[in-house]
Amino acid sequence: MAENITNLRISMVTSGDPRFPAENMLDGTTKTFWASTGLFPQEFIVSLPAYYVIKKVSIWSMKVAGWTVSRSTGDAPFDFDEIYREDIEDAGDQSLQVTSFSISSSDSKREYSAKNVKFTIRKGHSDFTAVHRVAITGEIDASRESERKNKKERDLAADEDELSVGRAVRVH
Amino acid sequence: MSTLSLQTSKNVLRCKCIVLGNQGVGKTSLVQVFQSDGAQFPKNYNMTINSEVCVKVVNIPDTNASIEMFLHDIAGHECEGASAFVIVYDVTNPESFASMGRWLQIAKRCRVGKQIHGVLVANKADLDLRRSISRQQGEEFAKANKLAQNVDVDAPFYYLSNMFHEHFEAAVKSFSKAEH
Ligand SMILES: Nc1nc2c(ncn2[C@@H]2O[C@H](COP(=O)(O)OP(=O)(O)O)[C@@H](O)[C@H]2O)c(=O)[nH]1
Ligand SMILES: [Mg+2]
Numbered sequence A: 001m002a003e004n005i006t007n008l009r010i011s012m013v014t015s016g017d018p019r020f021p022a023e024n025m026l027d028g029t030t031k032t033f034w035a036s037t038g039l040f041p042q043e044f045i046v047s048l049p050a051y052y053v054i055k056k057v058s059i060w061s062m063k064v065a066g067w068t069v070s071r072s073t074g075d076a077p078f079d080f081d082e083i084y085r086e087d088i089e090d091a092g093d094q095s096l097q098v099t100s101f102s103i104s105s106s107d108s109k110r111e112y113s114a115k116n117v118k119f120t121i122r123k124g125h126s127d128f129t130a131v132h133r134v135a136i137t138g139e140i141d142a143s144r145e146s147e148r149k150n151k152k153e154r155d156l157a158a159d160e161d162e163l164s165v166g167r168a169v170r171v172h
Numbered sequence B: 001m002s003t004l005s006l007q008t009s010k011n012v013l014r015c016k017c018i019v020l021g022n023q024g025v026g027k028t029s030l031v032q033v034f035q036s037d038g039a040q041f042p043k044n045y046n047m048t049i050n051s052e053v054c055v056k057v058v059n060i061p062d063t064n065a066s067i068e069m070f071l072h073d074i075a076g077h078e079c080e081g082a083s084a085f086v087i088v089y090d091v092t093n094p095e096s097f098a099s100m101g102r103w104l105q106i107a108k109r110c111r112v113g114k115q116i117h118g119v120l121v122a123n124k125a126d127l128d129l130r131r132s133i134s135r136q137q138g139e140e141f142a143k144a145n146k147l148a149q150n151v152d153v154d155a156p157f158y159y160l161s162n163m164f165h166e167h168f169e170a171a172v173k174s175f176s177k178a179e180h
Helices: A022-026 A142-171 B027-036 B094-098 B100-110 B135-144 B155-176
Strands: A009-013 A042-062 A064-072 A080-087 A097-102 A114-124 A130-140 B011-020 B048-050 B053-059 B065-073 B084-090 B117-123 B148-150
Touching: A009 A022, A022 A042, A022 A130, A042 A064, A042 A080, A042 A142, A064 A097, A080 A097, A114 A130, A130 B155, B011 B027, B011 B100, B011 B155, B027 B053, B027 B065, B027 B084, B053 B155, B065 B155, B084 B094, B084 B100, B084 B155, B094 B100, B094 B135, B100 B117, B117 B135, B117 B155, B135 B148
Parallel strands: B011 B065, B011 B084, B084 B117, B117 B148
Antiparallel strands: A009 A042, A042 A097, A042 A114, A042 A130, A064 A080, A064 A114, B048 B053, B053 B065
């Protein structure tokens, strides 16, 4: 079942004024915002709390002239592939631009789960742009998640083995 | 993993500024003088990206803001995405003054959005005896084209930094007033 993913986290952002932190994009409201502080492109990476098959992405912004969104299906935030690229019209000085898209059926990796999504503002309608909110819906990848948990348990168990060996050596 | 750029309480704004004008009017000298006047800033912060782009940091007094001015000393190309410009002419060279209109056109083509701030610089004013473009001619051109005019060597860049900062403050004000 697709759900609105909560506990999103910003793991990278290319600029920012401490008064308008990037986390403002993830607080669930359009009342707060992150502002870019000059030059393009500008980027930020949103990390998901678990592996999700992404279904839909929504962005509320101002003065953005071009979005590129990409996701990384690996464990680390590298090797991103593009899932959306569009030029965006200006909505004026008072209104938010609302950009929403579903993963294309022609996307060869649409069944893959991802943990990191990168947002690139390629250009602006002004020197400065703002993003008020980002929302991502997806389906949790249960098999990859349990695999990850199992691996974690195996690693812990291996650590314990090593510890007991260590103790045994010390006793003798 | 990349770290957040929000670790400091500094607000760093970045401004691409193009320096335009005929060959020999003194663009490179102007940028160099501005860049090496580092009394307020650590020298090593003024890096040269390549021979035509350098960065200079300007602190805005009484705020936590500083502007990284990316100065492009170029012949008019690669000016896409510029937020500010400086047009230079040589007061001893009428041809360089006659070219102002053309440089202004180029500057306007390169701007991001509607806002772009420009300064006109009348250079080589020290060569008084060979002066052929009067101060008044310069002032009239600046006024007619809504440019600020400066005769001091590094004032244009400080002026543009301040304008950029004001522009940012106006932008975030409008971002916070957006309709939901
Ligand atoms: N007298 C005088 N000479 C200058 C001034 N600025 C630059 N020059 C000289 O003008 C020449 C061309 O300067 P440069 O900065 O290379 O010009 P650019 O081609 O526009 O980059 C050099 O010989 C400089 O030393 C100035 O303010 N006064
Ligand atoms: Mg030069």
